[in-house]
Amino acid sequence: MTLDTLAPVSPADLRRARADAPKTRARDLADTLGVTEAALVAAHVDGVKVVRIDPAVDRLMPAIQALGDVMALTRNVSCVHELTGTYEDFHSGPHASMVLGAEIDLRMFPKHWVHGFALLDGPCPSVQVFDAAGDAVHKVFLTDVSDRAAFDRLVQDLRLGDQSDDITLAARKPVEAAKLRHDKADELRSEWGALTDTHQFLRLASKLKMNRLGAYRVAGAPWAFELATGAVTKLLHAAAKDAIALMIFVGNQGCIQIHGGPVARVEPMGPWINVLDPRFNLHLRADHIAEAWHVIKPIRDGMAHSIEAFDADGALIVQIFGKRDPDTAAFTALVEGLPRKAGE
Structure with missing residues (x-):
């Protein structure tokens, strides 16, 4: 039920x-x-x-x-x-707004x-x-x-005039499962290789009647590699050990919140993997990760590497990039060494 x-x-x-x-x-x-x-x-x-x-x-x-x-x-x-x-x-916007502070970095979608x-x-x-x-x-x-x-x-x-204790809610929309178009695989890989900005990717997937996870599954190498589901935990531990700065994106349909910088204290607690730093905390249900992907997207000055985790319904849980200051070489080396899914 x-x-x-x-x-x-x-x-x-x-x-x-x-x-x-x-x-x-x-x-x-x-x-x-x-x-x-x-x-x-x-x-x-x-x-x-x-x-x-x-x-x-x-x-x-x-x-x-x-x-x-x-x-x-x-x-x-x-x-x-x-x-x-x-x-x-x-920064206000009718469809998307932003907070671009030194510590608090948000992308907001006002209709939600x-x-x-x-x-x-x-x-x-x-x-x-x-x-x-x-x-x-x-x-x-x-x-x-x-x-x-x-x-x-x-x-x-x-303060609103209505201070009642009940609430009228809409039905929750189900998570969109992976949308695949294997007949568009060659076109997807070709146009993927021509990207110049990571924000162009979702427009490409939508044009080809796919979504993020579906495009990863269809494209495969050299742009997307499925990893072992424990790769995200390994990434956090390794980044903490080597002081590699990260960009960690977590969101829902109304807001995306971004941490930019190193992580230091990474602690497991039951099914949770936690980052417990003075100004940044992350609490991730590692057991909810059904798929993890190493994704590579061309940008104007090189390649952007990310690790992205999805749950069993296909919902995006977390994205992790290398912080591009001063460079991402250490992050790229780290993600290229993460364990891939058996058979990849």
């Missing part, structure tokens, strides 16, 4: 369940109850401790910039990406910023945004040095 077919749970029942499990993470409790995380948060709206706010990116980002040092969190089902820093250099809440209670007040289906898009948590007065202004300025 999927989450979308379960009977609704009343806000009062959700509040009781939260009171009975105060230390359980909201996402985990929502999954246990068979509801979305947004429904669990909305059940606690009282206009005082939990407040509905306008989630519009163009209004929210300037207010978040005023908070100073905060922790930004973006996740998908299998990976959580946490950056501490200040929101800087916001549908439900917004400010949580004022507890040690880490936060702003939390969810998509139409109730899945988390982006969260911002205050730190000990955040500007609390600016947070209070944010809540006051963005």
Whole structure:
């Protein structure tokens, strides 16, 4: 039974369940109850401790910039990406917006910023945004040095008139499985070789009626090589050991969050592989990785190498590139030595 077919749970029942499990993470409790995380948060709206706010990116980002040092969190089902820093250099756009700060680097897709809440209670007040289906898009948590007065202004300025404790959600769209066109393999490989920028790739795949994972499977060598599923964990450990700077992308349909720099402390914990650095944390469910790919794309000044992991449904979990400062030679050598899938 999927989450979308379960009977609704009343806000009062959700509040009781939260009171009975105060230390359980909201996402985990929502999954246990068979509801979305947004429904669990909305059940606690009282206009005082939990407040509905306008989630519009163009209004929210300037207010978040005023908070100073905060922790930004973006996740998908299998990976959580946490950056501490200040929101800087916001660029608005009707279809895509950006934050290009020294530490917090985001790509945002405003149409998916549908439900917004400010949580004022507890040690880490936060702003939390969810998509139409109730899945988390982006969260911002205050730190000990955040500007609390600016947070209070944010809540006051963005407060909505509707402070009800229920929520209307759309059905969650299923993950798009790999779309393959083997009859287009030669055309795909030829046009792939003519790319000059990594952003051109998805347009190429779409033109040929494929998606990212489908194109990797169809193209194969010399552009895409399937790896052993443990390759991502090996990559993180090796990058930490040799101080190789990475670009780590984790996202969902509404937001992509990017870490640019080295990783230092890489720790396994059960099925999770974790990066536990002072200003960057990553929590990756290694057991969710069904496919891992070493992907090579031509760019104007060479080749861009990436490691990309997908779950069993074909959803992208994480992408890792070498940070192009000062160069990516060490990263390229590392990924070329990662174990390939048996038979590759």
